[in-house]
Amino acid sequence: MKFKVKKVDRSEGLREALYIPGIAVGLKHTMRHFFRNIVGKKDVVTIQYPEEERPVSQRWRGRHRLTRRDDGFLKCVACYMCETVCPAKCIHIEAGEHPDFSVEKYPVRFDIDELRCVFCGLCVEACPKEAIRMDTGVIGMAYHSRESFNFTRDLLRDTYTPNEKTKYTDADLPKPLDQQSALPNSRGIPAP
Amino acid sequence: MQLVLEFLALPFVQDVLKILFILLLFAMPLGTFMTLMERKWSAAVQDRIGPNRANIGSYRGRGLLHIAADALKSIFKEDLIPKGADKFLYTIAPFFSFMSAVAVFAIIPIAGPIGDFKFQVTDVQPGLLFIFAITSLGVYGAVLAGASSNSKFALFGGTRASAQMISYEVFLGLSLMGLFMVYGSTQVSAIVEGQGEHWFGLIPKWGVFTQPLGFVVFFTALIAETKRAPFDAPEGESEIVAGYFVEYSGMRWSSFMLAEYIAIVGVAALITTLFFGGYQVPWLYHWESAPQWLVTLLQFGKFASFTFIFCWFQIQIRWTVPKFRFDQTMALGWKKLLPVALLNTVVTAIIIVALA
Numbered sequence: 001m002k003f004k005v006k007k008v009d010r011s012e013g014l015r016e017a018l019y020i021p022g023i024a025v026g027l028k029h030t031m032r033h034f035f036r037n038i039v040g041k042k043d044v045v046t047i048q049y050p051e052e053e054r055p056v057s058q059r060w061r062g063r064h065r066l067t068r069r070d071d072g073f074l075k076c077v078a079c080y081m082c083e084t085v086c087p088a089k090c091i092h093i094e095a096g097e098h099p100d101f102s103v104e105k106y107p108v109r110f111d112i113d114e115l116r117c118v119f120c121g122l123c124v125e126a127c128p129k130e131a132i133r134m135d136t137g138v139i140g141m142a143y144h145s146r147e148s149f150n151f152t153r154d155l156l157r158d159t160y161t162p163n164e165k166t167k168y169t170d171a172d173l174p175k176p177l178d179q180q181s182a183l184p185n186s187r188g189i190p191a192p
Numbered sequence: 193m194q195l196v197l198e199f200l201a202l203p204f205v206q207d208v209l210k211i212l213f214i215l216l217l218f219a220m221p222l223g224t225f226m227t228l229m230e231r232k233w234s235a236a237v238q239d240r241i242g243p244n245r246a247n248i249g250s251y252r253g254r255g256l257l258h259i260a261a262d263a264l265k266s267i268f269k270e271d272l273i274p275k276g277a278d279k280f281l282y283t284i285a286p287f288f289s290f291m292s293a294v295a296v297f298a299i300i301p302i303a304g305p306i307g308d309f310k311f312q313v314t315d316v317q318p319g320l321l322f323i324f325a326i327t328s329l330g331v332y333g334a335v336l337a338g339a340s341s342n343s344k345f346a347l348f349g350g351t352r353a354s355a356q357m358i359s360y361e362v363f364l365g366l367s368l369m370g371l372f373m374v375y376g377s378t379q380v381s382a383i384v385e386g387q388g389e390h391w392f393g394l395i396p397k398w399g400v401f402t403q404p405l406g407f408v409v410f411f412t413a414l415i416a417e418t419k420r421a422p423f424d425a426p427e428g429e430s431e432i433v434a435g436y437f438v439e440y441s442g443m444r445w446s447s448f449m450l451a452e453y454i455a456i457v458g459v460a461a462l463i464t465t466l467f468f469g470g471y472q473v474p475w476l477y478h479w480e481s482a483p484q485w486l487v488t489l490l491q492f493g494k495f496a497s498f499t500f501i502f503c504w505f506q507i508q509i510r511w512t513v514p515k516f517r518f519d520q521t522m523a524l525g526w527k528k529l530l531p532v533a534l535l536n537t538v539v540t541a542i543i544i545v546a547l548a
């Protein structure tokens with residue numbers, strides 16, 4: 001069998017052997033970059049991370065949030081769909097009854113262990129009420145303890161700003177059973 | 193007052209003052225500055241930003257504080273001596289590197305003489321031969337560090353460094369033969385004086401114009417002496433980690449690094465002195481009524497700015513040219529630089545004889 005072989009000429013011409021033309025060509029490139037970055041228009045693509053953040057796509061699956069109805073109450077009806085579908089088994093819901101008949105059922109407790117979450121987005125797909133979303137655009141989540149990654153219901157809710165027509169204030173929402181206080185979110189802003 | 197003036201007039205005191213001035217106010221600050229500038233400039237070449245995070249409060253000084261941060265860090269780092277290392281040799285190795293880098297400044301004039309007073313620590317008779325002697329001492333730094341560390345990588349680095357530096361010493365000397373012939377002396381002050389003349393009152397008689405080939409060979413050999421890219425096989429980051437100083441830590445390691453950067457400044461100062469007229473400001477002789485202090489200041493400014501430019505140029509070369517394999521380093525030296533240096537010597541000799 002005959003192979004098609006392309007022979008590359010590797011003999012050193014005078015140009016190669018002298019090195020200097022080669023170095024000059026290299027210097028032309030490095031100096032162009034050098035002077036453009038020092039005095040002229042900067043080509044630097046670095047993002048100064050903690051101060052600047054990379055813009056993320058709208059479809060980017062970031063930290064979860066629980067959406068609210070127009071009147072400000074949680075949309076979630078505690079149907080357990082997301083908990084069932086979650087491949088990482090990191091959602092924990094406890095359903096409860098609410099005195100307001102328009103609410104029916106609501107999550108007394110809604111915890112997501114963000115350390116176990118694989119950010120697959122299946123919970124968002126599964127939810128019949130569009131109650132859970134991953135559109136907060138929060139990229140970095142860094143805390144000092146494992147417990148901090150167990151996001152509670154109020155924390156998940158409060159990454160979302162309620163609109164003006166809010167009927168329920170936060171005080172109207174029954175406290176979660178374990179009285180866990182909301183943790184600061186990943187940008188270090190404490191939840192209201 | 194009288195006593196102070198007399199004390200200052202003592203040759204010994206003047207020498208000490210000159211050493212302090214040249215080292216503490218010129219070579220060391222520039223060398224330390226280069227440690228940061230190497231990172232900043234390489235960042236600019238590669239479209240990055242470079243170090244800019246060290247801060248005092250909210251003041252960052254565009255990364256300048258990294259110099260202080262580096263110094264503090266290396267002072268407080270643990271100073272390890274590996275098991276089985278030869279303690280004595282291990283301790284003195286950095287001194288050899290540092291000393292040979294610093295000693296170059298002893299014979300470099302930073303400004304023109306005023307009367308009997310020379311802005312030069314010592315104008316020894318052998319002149320540049322002193323430089324060759326000192327740079328060969330620098331080999332000991334690398335070799336001792338490599339041999340005493342009780343580490344294979346360090347040993348490899350040390351042997352590579354010794355082979356490379358000893359062979360490039362040959363071309364270092366040979367490339368300057370033409371220069372000695374043109375200016376008729378090995379003494380630095382005489383060479384710089386000679387470069388103050390002009391052809392047709394227009395082109396300064398700099399070494400780079402009289403000895404272009406010698407300049408290229410000398411520059412190449414000097415870069416090889418400082419063991420920087422493209423001749424950094426002794427440090428060979430990709431195969432032997434850091435070569436001869438791989439086991440060093442803390443302040444000892446810093447003195448190796450600082451020695452390298454002071455050597456860069458030394459190389460730049462040597463190139464300026466020998467091939468770019470040293471402190472000679474071209475066309476200044478037209479202005480005869482210039483006050484002495486202004487002339488001296490201009491001369492120092494010219495010398496310092498050329499030195500700075502060549503520091504920059506070496507760093508630019510480092511971030512442009514890929515590393516030579518070790519056999520390529522040797523082939524380049526013995527098969528290309530040696531004939532070129534010899535040719536340069538012969539041609540220069542013929543021209544000088546023909547013109548005379």
Ligand code: SF4
Binds near residue numbers: 082086087112120123
């Ligand atoms: S994104 Fe995936 S892993 Fe994370 S909570 Fe939702 S379903 Fe579970």
Ligand code: SF4
Binds near residue numbers: 077
């Ligand atoms: S978030 Fe959606 S899927 Fe999950 S329990 Fe609430 S309503 Fe059901």
